[in-house]
Amino acid sequence: MRFTSNDVAKLAGVSQSTVSRAFNNDTSMAPETREKVLRAAQKLSYVPNSFARSLTTQKSNIVAIVIGDLKNSFYTESLATFSRELRQRNKHLLLFNVDIGSETDEAVRQILEYQVDGIILTAATASMKSAQLCFNRNIPVVTFNRYVPGVQVNSVCCENIEGGKAITRALIDAGARSFVVVYGEKEATTNQDRLTGFYTALEQAGIPRRNARLLRGSYTYEGGQKAALKAFSNGDRYDAVLCLNDVMALGALDALRYQLGLQVPDDVMVAGFDDIPEASRAPYDLTTVRQPIGRMVAEVMEMLGLGTQPAPSTALTKSVPGVLIRRGTTRPAPSKV
Amino acid sequence: MRFTSNDVAKLAGVSQSTVSRAFNNDTSMAPETREKVLRAAQKLSYVPNSFARSLTTQKSNIVAIVIGDLKNSFYTESLATFSRELRQRNKHLLLFNVDIGSETDEAVRQILEYQVDGIILTAATASMKSAQLCFNRNIPVVTFNRYVPGVQVNSVCCENIEGGKAITRALIDAGARSFVVVYGEKEATTNQDRLTGFYTALEQAGIPRRNARLLRGSYTYEGGQKAALKAFSNGDRYDAVLCLNDVMALGALDALRYQLGLQVPDDVMVAGFDDIPEASRAPYDLTTVRQPIGRMVAEVMEMLGLGTQPAPSTALTKSVPGVLIRRGTTRPAPSKV
DNA sequence: CTGAAAGCGCTTACAG
DNA sequence: CTGAAAGCGCTTACAG
Numbered sequence: 208m209r210f211t212s213n214d215v216a217k218l219a220g221v222s223q224s225t226v227s228r229a230f231n232n233d234t235s236m237a238p239e240t241r242e243k244v245l246r247a248a249q250k251l252s253y254v255p256n257s258f259a260r261s262l263t264t265q266k267s268n269i270v271a272i273v274i275g276d277l278k279n280s281f282y283t284e285s286l287a288t289f290s291r292e293l294r295q296r297n298k299h300l301l302l303f304n305v306d307i308g309s310e311t312d313e314a315v316r317q318i319l320e321y322q323v324d325g326i327i328l329t330a331a332t333a334s335m336k337s338a339q340l341c342f343n344r345n346i347p348v349v350t351f352n353r354y355v356p357g358v359q360v361n362s363v364c365c366e367n368i369e370g371g372k373a374i375t376r377a378l379i380d381a382g383a384r385s386f387v388v389v390y391g392e393k394e395a396t397t398n399q400d401r402l403t404g405f406y407t408a409l410e411q412a413g414i415p416r417r418n419a420r421l422l423r424g425s426y427t428y429e430g431g432q433k434a435a436l437k438a439f440s441n442g443d444r445y446d447a448v449l450c451l452n453d454v455m456a457l458g459a460l461d462a463l464r465y466q467l468g469l470q471v472p473d474d475v476m477v478a479g480f481d482d483i484p485e486a487s488r489a490p491y492d493l494t495t496v497r498q499p500i501g502r503m504v505a506e507v508m509e510m511l512g513l514g515t516q517p518a519p520s521t522a523l524t525k526s527v528p529g530v531l532i533r534r535g536t537t538r539p540a541p542s543k544v
Numbered sequence: 545m546r547f548t549s550n551d552v553a554k555l556a557g558v559s560q561s562t563v564s565r566a567f568n569n570d571t572s573m574a575p576e577t578r579e580k581v582l583r584a585a586q587k588l589s590y591v592p593n594s595f596a597r598s599l600t601t602q603k604s605n606i607v608a609i610v611i612g613d614l615k616n617s618f619y620t621e622s623l624a625t626f627s628r629e630l631r632q633r634n635k636h637l638l639l640f641n642v643d644i645g646s647e648t649d650e651a652v653r654q655i656l657e658y659q660v661d662g663i664i665l666t667a668a669t670a671s672m673k674s675a676q677l678c679f680n681r682n683i684p685v686v687t688f689n690r691y692v693p694g695v696q697v698n699s700v701c702c703e704n705i706e707g708g709k710a711i712t713r714a715l716i717d718a719g720a721r722s723f724v725v726v727y728g729e730k731e732a733t734t735n736q737d738r739l740t741g742f743y744t745a746l747e748q749a750g751i752p753r754r755n756a757r758l759l760r761g762s763y764t765y766e767g768g769q770k771a772a773l774k775a776f777s778n779g780d781r782y783d784a785v786l787c788l789n790d791v792m793a794l795g796a797l798d799a800l801r802y803q804l805g806l807q808v809p810d811d812v813m814v815a816g817f818d819d820i821p822e823a824s825r826a827p828y829d830l831t832t833v834r835q836p837i838g839r840m841v842a843e844v845m846e847m848l849g850l851g852t853q854p855a856p857s858t859a860l861t862k863s864v865p866g867v868l869i870r871r872g873t874t875r876p877a878p879s880k881v
Numbered sequence: 882c883t884g885a886a887a888g889c890g891c892t893t894a895c896a897g
Numbered sequence: 898c899t900g901a902a903a904g905c906g907c908t909t910a911c912a913g
Contacts, residue, residue, distance in 0.1 A: 209681060211890055222900045227892060237898060252677065257657040258604070259890035261595040262905045277624040278821065280615075287614040290641035299654065302639040304627035317636065320594040340589065344546060428821075457825075465826035484615065484765075488794075489802035490827035548906055559884045564908060574882060596906035599889045885912090891905085897898105 210251040219247035230255055261322060270511065271301040271318040273311055275330030276426065279454050280483035281498065282329065285351065288504045289327065296513050298324060305330050312337045319344070325511035327351055347518055349510045351503065354396050359522040361510040363503050367397050370496040370529035371404020374449065374478050377494065377531060379412045380540035383447035383476055386419040389434040389459060390451045391426035401451045401480060420445070424455040431458030432466075439467050445475060447537075453479035453486045456493055460536065477536040480529075492535035502527045547588040556584035567592055598659060607848065608638040608655040610648055612667030613763060616791045617820035618835065619666065622688065625841045626664065633850050635661060642667050649674045656681070662848035664688055684855055686847045688840065691733050696859040698847040700840050704734050707833040707866035708741020711786065711815050714831060714868060716749045717877035720784035720813055723756040726771040726796060727788045728763035738788045738817060757782070761792040768795030769803075776804050782812060784874075790816035790823045793830055797873065814873040817866075829872035839864045 212226040219226065221244060228236050229244035247253075261267045270293055276282055286302075293300050301321065303314040311330055315337035318326055326341055329351035338360045341348045347361065354362035378386070388405060391398045409416060422438055424430035431450055435458070438445065448463070450456035456479030463469045463477065471477055479486060482497035505514065506525045512518025533539075549563040556563065558581060565573050566581035584590075598604045607630055613619055623639075630637050638658065640651040648667055652674035655663055663678055666688035675697045678685045684698065691699035715723070725742060728735045746753060759775055761767035768787055772795070775782065785800070787793035793816030800806045800814065808814055816823060819834035842851065843862045849855025870876075 213890080223890090224892080224900060224902095225898090227890095228899085231892080233898095235898060240898080252681075254653065254656040256599070256659065256890050258595045258598040258659065259905085260657075260892075262593070262599055262890080262907085263892040265905075267595070277620045277627075278617075283614045283620045287641055290614075290639065294640075300639045300641075302627065302637045303631075304624055304637075316591065319591040320597075322593065322595065344589075428825075461826040485822075488765075489798040550906080560906090561884060561886095561908080562882090564906095565883085568908080570882095572882060577882080593906050596889090597908075599891085599906080600908040602889070883913090887908105887910090889907085892903105894903090896901090 210253045212253070212255070214251055215244060215248045215253050218251065219244045265322060266324060267299075267322045268297060269299045269301050269321055269323045270325045270327065270513075271303065271314075271321065271323045272327040273303045273305060273314050273318075273330045275305060277304055278428070279426065279452070280485060281352075281453070281481045281500075284483070285329065285500050285504065288500050289507070292504055292508055293513075296508075298513065303330075315341060319346075325349070325513070327507060327511075329353070342522065347511045349507045351507055352397055352498075354524055356396065361519070361522050362524045363506045363510065364397065364400075364524070364526050365496075365498045365503065365529045366526045367400035367529075368404040368407070370480060370498075370531075371401035371451075372408045373404075373529070373531045374480065374494070374496050375405045375408035376412075377533060377537060377540070378447045378449060378476055378478055379408065379414070381447075381472075381476060381538040382541075384414060384418060385445045385447075387434070387438040387445045387448045388419055388421050388451070389424035389431055389448065389455050390421060391424060391430075391455065393423075398451055405449065424450060424458070426452055426455060428454050428458040431455030432462040433458075435459035435462040436466060439463065439469070439475075447476040447478065450477070450479045453481040453483045453493060453495055455479070456495070456536075457485055457491060460491060460493065471536050472538045476538060482530075482532055486532075487534070494534045494537040495532050496529040497532050498529055499527055547590045549590070549592070551588055552581060552585045552590050555588065556581045602659060603661060604636075604659045605634060606636045606638050606658055606660045607662045607664065607850075608640065608651075608658065608660045609664040610640045610642060610651050610655075610667045612642060614641055615765070616763065616789070617822060618689075618790070618818045618837075621820070622666065622837050622841065625837050626844070629841055629845055630850075633845075635850065640667075652678060656683075662686070662850070664844060664848075666690070679859065684848045686844045688844055689734055689835075691861055693733065698856070698859050699861045700843045700847065701734065701737075701861070701863050702833075702835045702840065702866045703863045704737035704866075705741040705744070707817060707835075707868075708738035708788075709745045710741075710866070710868045711817065711831070711833050712742045712745035713749075714870060714874060714877070715784045715786060715813055715815055716745065716751070718784075718809075718813060718875040719878075721751060721755060722782045722784075724771070724775045724782045724785045725756055725758050725788070726761035726768055726785065726792050727758060728761060728767075728792065730760075735788055742786065761787060761795070763789055763792060765791050765795035768792030769799040770795075772796035772799040773803060776800065776806070776812075784813040784815065787814070787816045790818040790820045790830065790832055792816070793832070793873075794822055794828060797828060797830065808873050809875045813875060819867075819869055823869075824871070831871045831874040832869050833866040834869050835866055836864055 422434040486493040759771040823830040
């Protein structure tokens, strides 16, 4: 029912090694022999067994990716990009979609059973000891859109501090003096850095920290929605709502407009972070910071040794700059005198 | 750097077979021996090599999924659901995100190199001869949200004809007599069936087919947008725009409202198909047909032999009913006398 | 309850 | 240019 290289060898009248060579583009081979082998293989619908190959070659051509939230377009877009880049390099993609932190560790344990060529971690703030474990085994690991303080692991991020500063400055320039900041998870480095940027911009503008109210949005649409409702529904007003990612900003925007009846940007301005596809659509037209997924993914490929250079021997942290995108949810800054 | 069961055996002072048994929950084993082995394994951070295991056991615990459009929440939600269900069954997920039809065949060829326990095809209308090939090799294949006429392959779909009828009737009940239908791809069975439902409902209501204008939307947001613009921008008017999936309906809605300045549902009604998360959000509030992803995925699991029953021996086609969801983009039907 | 040994299907030096 | 053979790291009858 399923044929092996031995069957092909028999049919073609050659040795099994020759069949193997024919399928591995061995150059030192008579073209006629290869032809003969391939014809026989064709006849049997023979496909090489990748497990056997991986067992001998000690490599799998598999890259594993651990991803958290598939409801966030930032991650699905990243996933699509990873998939495309890996395919171009003839690597296969083993996907682990995990919910909570503890599942990440279990996922990594399972990944270790495959001789993967690399691991991309883009989920969970949780225990990264398993990431360290991979690193110790010389399996290239990259955390994407997050890093782990104190752990020697490759990571690729956007310049989140700078991005946080830039988006905050845009709000301040447009006149905002009081803020709601909807954050995702306190422990996420990305979250912390964007918040640092926010506070830095505040300070530089001489705005006291107490002018900012922090609310948790859990990185979800519903979280952003609830946070906005909580902040505004008792009659309190703020000049701007800064959400630390776009998905939460969509939720906040919808809540402010449709549940609270506020005008954006006239009554309140809103900004996000990521520039997911929804952000640029007419109903949202959200001011945000674009994370350059293409460049970030390219950096990951480099760190996995799948780029133009060999894999770096020591753990690296790479930040690529984000781009401020001004749209309709913030008022234009008054032209300076 | 990476230890094998032999290393563990040596350290624990047992045979390699015993190490294997300890990791496979062999019952006929002295608990103390197992303890000893596991301690040794722990010390070496030993993880079994799944390629070697798969080679001997002749099964991989891998299910491959070929997916087309990760920009469509219907598919990302399905993917998340598949991932969860497979994880519960200790199966791993090999992901192939393909763009065009021809890539599906290449993906399937690559999948065959893994002794996968099953293949889920949810991309491309293109040549399914490779699907047939898998089927011939006794690898369970299921096409999800599509079927292939004339080919003996398992498939799970929504009742698309019924769904198309239901959504059309809702539009007709609300007063629609002239239609724009934005379809995805002519060749997609799902598309054809929904269209059949549409025409059937039209006929039953005595509305001539020429009252419907068909435009292609390629299953994308931008496609829906362009189709709506094309239909309405020259001053032509229709009572309703039926998009054969939600993503196109979002694009059409945004175009009608923000680019053409039309009121929905007063000037024109809009309906979709799928009930993706965006459909129920305030800016859209889209009337649609819900595809019950949970049930559909459960059916796929059954067909892969990962459910409660053994895998069916003959190719099956299963349709689960959709649910009409009336929301704000259609006018309420006048109460019947 | 445990060990010795065969075998899964490949790749790759090593000869020739 | 091709073949014989070892070996990758497991599982699993088969003995004992």
